[in-house]
Amino acid sequence: MRPVSTHEQYEGRVAVVTGASRGLGAGLAARFAERGVRLGLCARRQPDPPPAADPDAVVTAAVDVADPDAVERFAATVAERLGPIDLWVNNAGVLEPIVPLRDAEPAALEAHVRTNVLGVLYGSRVYARHVRAHPGRGGVLVNVSSGAATSAYAGWSAYCASKAAVDQLTRVVAVEEADAGLRAYAVAPGVVDTDMQAAIRATTPDVFPAVERFRRMAETGAFNEPDWVADHLLALAWDPGAAPPDVVWRVPDQPR
Ligand code: NAP
Numbered sequence: 376m377r378p379v380s381t382h383e384q385y386e387g388r389v390a391v392v393t394g395a396s397r398g399l400g401a402g403l404a405a406r407f408a409e410r411g412v413r414l415g416l417c418a419r420r421q422p423d424p425p426p427a428a429d430p431d432a433v434v435t436a437a438v439d440v441a442d443p444d445a446v447e448r449f450a451a452t453v454a455e456r457l458g459p460i461d462l463w464v465n466n467a468g469v470l471e472p473i474v475p476l477r478d479a480e481p482a483a484l485e486a487h488v489r490t491n492v493l494g495v496l497y498g499s500r501v502y503a504r505h506v507r508a509h510p511g512r513g514g515v516l517v518n519v520s521s522g523a524a525t526s527a528y529a530g531w532s533a534y535c536a537s538k539a540a541v542d543q544l545t546r547v548v549a550v551e552e553a554d555a556g557l558r559a560y561a562v563a564p565g566v567v568d569t570d571m572q573a574a575i576r577a578t579t580p581d582v583f584p585a586v587e588r589f590r591r592m593a594e595t596g597a598f599n600e601p602d603w604v605a606d607h608l609l610a611l612a613w614d615p616g617a618a619p620p621d622v623v624w625r626v627p628d629q630p631r
Pocket of ligand 1: 417421441466519520564
């Protein structure tokens with residue numbers, strides 16, 4: 376699938392992006408704003424509105440996605456201020472702990488699962504309820520996954536497990552909510568140069584044996600830009616005929 380849009384179909388739509396204070400989420404928000412999408416943005420630190428955004432068309436909030444009540448309140452506020460939500464992107468995620476499982480602290484494992492699994496369950500739940508509360512509109516749910524959902528990386532037990540959970544919970548939502556017109560996708564964005572990648576490159580082979588591969592990617596600039604990922608998500612959501620064939624999908628590598 377390639378973005379083939381003329382962009383009019385994005386104007387005025389309402390999208391939520393979690394984890395929008397930096398990294399991929401901030402990049403998605405910036406591109407969505409350039410395309411005229413109205414935005415609900417959250418992270419634990421309240422995100423800045425993207426430069427291209429009309430201030431009246433952005434809602435930002437400090438929300439921990441592991442807090443189900445906070446996620447529900449955020450969805451209600453966005454809908455009240457901007458109208459029904461057309462696209463919900465559960466992007467917030469963490470990578471840590473990066474360490475062999477035998478050395479991982481239980482508290483670190485729990486914190487990871489709270490954000491990466493419970494956070495996506497809560498966001499997906501709230502959005503499924505939202506779509507049902509607006510019959511006839513439908514909606515698109517994107518849960519940001521990773522190649523780690525299917526590849527086993529030593530040092531990433533929690534991350535590999537949480538992203539596999541994201542893929543599978545998204546498949547279930549797709550089945551449960553199809554009759555409400557909700558399309559659900561688990562999307563691996565490819566490798567994007569963010570704080571998360573910097574943290575990966577700063578590890579050592581004793582805790583993360585594949586670290587050299589990620590350092591080489593940085594040397595060659597072999598990344599997907601957030602704009603590239605954003606364009607694919609917009610196309611997936613609203614370009615006629617551009618929806619991926621499967622619930623679980625990976626953004627193609629950006630040509631360079
Ligand atoms: P990042 O640079 O570390 O940014 C993560 C974002 O998530 C931040 O905005 C952070 O903001 C937010 N966040 C973390 N925990 C949160 C919580 N409990 N509640 C609300 N917001 C929270 O990571 P990234 O690289 O942009 O990753 C974004 C997504 O892409 C993640 O799901 C990641 O697994 C996925 N991904 C990334 C890559 C890559 O190469 N970068 C590859 C595959 C998949 P606060 O700290 O302010 O909360």
